[in-house]
Structure formats: C-alpha cells, structure tokens
Amino acid sequence: MTGASAGIGAEFARQVAARGSDVVLVAQRLDRLKRLAGELGPAYGITATPVAMDLATPGVGAALDAALTVRGLTVTSLIDNAGFGTNAAFHREDSQRLADEIAVNVTSLVDLSRAFIERLRTHGRGVLVNVASVAAYQPTPTMAVYGATKAFVLSFTEAVWYESRNTGLRVMALSPGATETEFFDVAGAQARRRH
Known part of the structure; x- marks a missing residue:
C-alpha cells in the first residue's frame, strides 16, 4: 500500500495486518516504514516489508514491481x-x-x-x-x-x-x-x- 508512513495509509496497514495479511509498505520515509513494519510483524504475526519510493518519479509501477519481484513477493x-x-x-x-x-x-x-x-x-x-x-x-x-x-x-x-x-x-x-x-x-x- 502506498502512503503507508502516516495517517490513513498507516491505519490501512494496521487493519490489513490485523486480518492476518502480509503487507508491503510504500512511501518515501524509510525510517517510518521500518518503524511501522517493526510494529506490525510482532503484533499480528505477519510479514511487513518496507519499500522506500518517491511516488512522483516516472515509472513507479515498474519500479515497485521490480523491487517486489527481487524480494519474491506476490x-x-x-x-x-x-x-x-x-x-x-x-x-x-x-x-x-x-x-x-x-x-x-x-x-x-x-x-x-x-x-x-x-x-x-x-x-x-x-x-x-x-x-x-x-x-x-x-x-x-x-x-x-x-x-x-x-x-x-x-x-x-x-x-x-x-x-x-x-x-x-x-x-x-x-x-x-x-x-x-x-x-x-x-x-x-x-x-x-x-x-
């Protein structure tokens, strides 16, 4: 999910993780993403993967796809x-x-x-x-x-x-x-x- 470093995005991440789903957290601020991933994994027994990206960059869809493919994520x-x-x-x-x-x-x-x-x-x-x-x-x-x-x-x-x-x-x-x-x-x- 994008915009996961704060606000509605972080709450989406919490709600999805609470339902037992692994999550990929995407935003610019890697420190916040890592903090949230560190909260979600132990709390819900899921894998939370932080991926720092500037979404204003052209071709972000292909870039995220490649980043997830390298990690073996579907x-x-x-x-x-x-x-x-x-x-x-x-x-x-x-x-x-x-x-x-x-x-x-x-x-x-x-x-x-x-x-x-x-x-x-x-x-x-x-x-x-x-x-x-x-x-x-x-x-x-x-x-x-x-x-x-x-x-x-x-x-x-x-x-x-x-x-x-x-x-x-x-x-x-x-x-x-x-x-x-x-x-x-x-x-x-x-x-x-x-x-």
Missing part, C-alpha cells in the same frame, strides 16, 4: 493511498509543486494500478482501493488541483470497477473527509476549513 491487493494537497490560489501555486501533486495523486496511482491489475484480476479475490476525497465531488477553490486530481481518481476507479466486474477483483474508491493526519501539515491549516 501482490494480490493494492491500496493506492498516497497523495497530498496544495492550498493557495491557482495563479500563486508553484508549478513544480503542482506537477508533483499530479504525479503523486494521479500518475503514480494509474501507473501502479496498471502495473498490478492483471495479477489482481487473475488472483480473483483481491481488492484495488484508490483513495479519492470528498473534494472529488465539487470544485475546490484554493485547492483546485487537489480537487481535480481526486475527481480523476474517483472517475478512474469507477471505470476500472466496471471493467473488473465478474473477475473477482473488488474495486473501490474511498472518499474521506477531513481526517486528523499530516495532510493539513502539508496543505496548510486553512485547507481544513475547505476540506
């Missing part, structure tokens, strides 16, 4: 949780920061989904969870790019759900509202009132 479910938001008037946003936001929130999610979907469908009992947001359902002034990326995630996931009917793969979009995570540390306190 993926049967995927939770695309990583994402971040920016919070300012669009014309004032830093263009590189916006490009990174789109890369993490959209491009990596599509790339990872594509890299693993055939195996998820073949497995026949897996899940693909893409984390959208309540921001996906309406325009979000001062968070225009974030809202648009989450609208993409929602639409994309609904289409993949339709295409995956009768395969045994369960596909869903999760659209959380404001949640006490590091999201607002990155997006800024004012985003809390809009989200």
Whole structure:
C-alpha cells in the first residue's frame, strides 16, 4: 500500500495486518516504514516489508514491481493511498509543486494500478482501493488541483470497477473527509476549513 508512513495509509496497514495479511509498505520515509513494519510483524504475526519510493518519479509501477519481484513477493491487493494537497490560489501555486501533486495523486496511482491489475484480476479475490476525497465531488477553490486530481481518481476507479466486474477483483474508491493526519501539515491549516 502506498502512503503507508502516516495517517490513513498507516491505519490501512494496521487493519490489513490485523486480518492476518502480509503487507508491503510504500512511501518515501524509510525510517517510518521500518518503524511501522517493526510494529506490525510482532503484533499480528505477519510479514511487513518496507519499500522506500518517491511516488512522483516516472515509472513507479515498474519500479515497485521490480523491487517486489527481487524480494519474491506476490501482490494480490493494492491500496493506492498516497497523495497530498496544495492550498493557495491557482495563479500563486508553484508549478513544480503542482506537477508533483499530479504525479503523486494521479500518475503514480494509474501507473501502479496498471502495473498490478492483471495479477489482481487473475488472483480473483483481491481488492484495488484508490483513495479519492470528498473534494472529488465539487470544485475546490484554493485547492483546485487537489480537487481535480481526486475527481480523476474517483472517475478512474469507477471505470476500472466496471471493467473488473465478474473477475473477482473488488474495486473501490474511498472518499474521506477531513481526517486528523499530516495532510493539513502539508496543505496548510486553512485547507481544513475547505476540506
């Protein structure tokens, strides 16, 4: 699962591990991933594998696939949780920061989904969870790019759900509202009132 170093991603990891499944924890911050893996393994008797990756990097799906293949790991479910938001008037946003936001929130999610979907469908009992947001359902002034990326995630996931009917793969979009995570540390306190 991506974005596993904190917040919703770390909670997903705990919940999946509590059900007895091994987990692969993917995020940039290896120290946090190792700490979480060290918590989950002994607590639930599972194997938690930390993999540090920058999800803004092109080709992240193939890179993660290769990293897991080297470790002899098979993926049967995927939770695309990583994402971040920016919070300012669009014309004032830093263009590189916006490009990174789109890369993490959209491009990596599509790339990872594509890299693993055939195996998820073949497995026949897996899940693909893409984390959208309540921001996906309406325009979000001062968070225009974030809202648009989450609208993409929602639409994309609904289409993949339709295409995956009768395969045994369960596909869903999760659209959380404001949640006490590091999201607002990155997006800024004012985003809390809009989200």
